[in-house]
Amino acid sequence: MTVTVETNATLAQAPEPAAEPAQAPRRPSLSPSRAADFKTCPLLYRFRTIDRLPERKSLAAVRGTLVHSVLERLYDLPAAQRTVEGALELLEPAWVELREEPGVAELFEVAQGEGAETDVNAPESLEAWLASAGKLVERYFTLEDPRRIEPEGREELVEVTLPDGLLLRGYVDRLDVARNGALRVVDYKTGSMPREAFESKALFQMKFYALVLWRTRGVVAAQLKLIYLGDGDALTYAPDEEELLRFERTLLAIWSAIERAVSTGDFRPNKTRLCGWCDHQAVCPAFGGTPPPFPAEAAAAAGWRTPLAIVEAD
Structure with missing residues (x-):
């Protein structure tokens, strides 16, 4: 907007205040931890992401x-x-x-x-x-x-919007860039390194970061490194483009399942041994509890396509 100010010896007209820029509408995003939540238990995802139920710190x-x-x-x-x-x-x-x-x-x-x-x-x-x-x-x-290390980034937000509109977001503990442009993504863990059978689960988060960096920088990370301070060990991995493409399809499938659950309000519990660490057993059907009513209005306000939003659109 162009503002013209006219001034003379007897009159000074103040410019009109500039209109505040319109805020972009809120929209949901997917992070490594929330994707892992949904894979573990869809109801846990709902409680943490949509209901935002409080949890005890440990x-x-x-x-x-x-x-x-x-x-x-x-x-x-x-x-x-x-x-x-x-x-x-x-x-x-x-x-x-x-x-x-x-x-x-x-x-x-x-x-x-x-x-x-x-x-x-x-x-x-x-x-x-x-x-x-x-x-x-x-x-x-x-x-x-x-x-001997000079990181390019620490606790760095990385994000990208995929062609279908899915926004991926996450925070990288440390990002190193070599003189030749090679990327290394580093994450610190205070626990111990998992057994080999569970390595793929541990690498899920790192592949997520590698995908975002590839889509934003056009470079596949040369190394993904998980540092386990609990036992002084490290897990390293080198992804390739084919693998990241497969991983992207996995994330899109997870997101489609999340959107279906939100559109119906139907999030099923998945009872596993991890339930022993969950704060929400009192409201979980798997333990005889009753979940609170699905917060459709709050979810719609956050950009989700909920049952309420679908009815209003129709």
Whole structure:
């Protein structure tokens, strides 16, 4: 819009305020974790993504967040200062920030309360818990020398819209680019490396990132690297274009199944041994619970094609 301002000795006309740019309509997206949720249990996907039911934080998950934060900040230091000692000095300030997040400080009150239910192998004190996080940070240095690495990105959002309109989004722990342009995608895990039979499940997330990077940069990642700090091991993999094309078709099939479930409000539970770690058993039919009514209005507002949206369109 062109605005003309006329001014003379007796009159000054202020320009009209520029109209605010229209916001793009919200639309759903698919991330590695949400795709994995739907594959594991469609009802879990609904509870987390559409209902957004609250979930308890766990000591293990918070420790993972803390260690990730330290390893991200480590690369803010000059290369010569990226030592074990330098990394451990980052632990306390990272914890000071993390404990301000809702529900984090309370975790330790619960873990140490008399008769309270706690995580398996919960530490006896905050000091012991912080020490366990420090051990994971120390172990990182047995797997890589950060003084020799200059990442292009850390905790970097990568996203792409596929030709059919599916928006893929995810955060990469670390992205390295060699002088010849070769890409390496790195993800930190605070657990132990899975057995060979479960490696494909572990690599699902990494192939997701590789697909997005291929579609945005036109380069297939030379290496996908999962670093397991729990046991000091690493899993590496080199994808190719054919495999990424197959993986893209897999994601499109998952997305089609999600859209069908949203359009009908029909998300089925899938009872597995993982149910023991789920916070939603009280509202899960597999455990005698009743799910809350499907939030069609909220889902439609978030861009989903729900039963409500379909009726209104008709």
